[in-house]
Amino acid sequence: MAASNINPANAITASRFLLLPPFVWAVDNGYQQYATLFLMICGVLDLFDGMAARVFKCQTPFGEMFDAIADALCYGFAMVVVTAYGWVPWPPVAIIVTLGAVNMGLRAIYAKRAGRTTNYQSHAMERLVAYAAYLGAFGTNNYEPTYFFWVFAALMTVVMLHDTKRMAFDPIPGAPATASRHAMEAAS
């Protein structure tokens, strides 16, 4: 029987959004350490949702996708908030957020080409998401934000160039023939 999408792992993933209002409150009041603490809890919950999915045997394609979306929203939101308060330089954040939006769009195209709900696996992007989890902490603590944000923007550009080719053009393992045919028809 297929696992339901209402399960402990997805509940943990969803609970990460609850940390965003206290994060904004901490930044708004200049409580740097509390802001970092909320981001760290968000990161720890990110570790636990995958663990819960394995323990409760409730791994679903939706769960994988939901986790990726939660990562993008939580870390992207944190970056935008610290930028809005002038704690980090805005140009690299603009590049990062734009590339993040393009990445989500390409993931949707990849799922459409695959003909099923699927999360595009990129080992390089997984490393960058882990790095992104730290960016908020760098920003909230004035911990070399210019260096860390600009390097991240450069690395994300490289990884996006690599992943765009795979998501939009390369053959998809296990894709149904009809989906591939539709993709080819759409492209022509």
Added chain:
Amino acid sequence: MSTEIVSATAYTWFLSSVIGGVAAYWVGIDSYRLKKALAGDRTDPAIRDRIFGSVIGIIVGFVGLGGVLLHHVG
């Protein structure tokens, strides 16, 4: 309510320890993963993705270590 949890100095060193520790771990684990991936079939797109991911992971690790050094020495 106190505006901070611990002193600024203690907090900076806590952050440096976490960032430096995780960065060093990334360099180590991704070097190991890269070595394993390089031994595989490099014509397989999944293996090529692992190789690229590990190289990025190693770079990210060194960036983290560089940031810690920059913060304390630079």
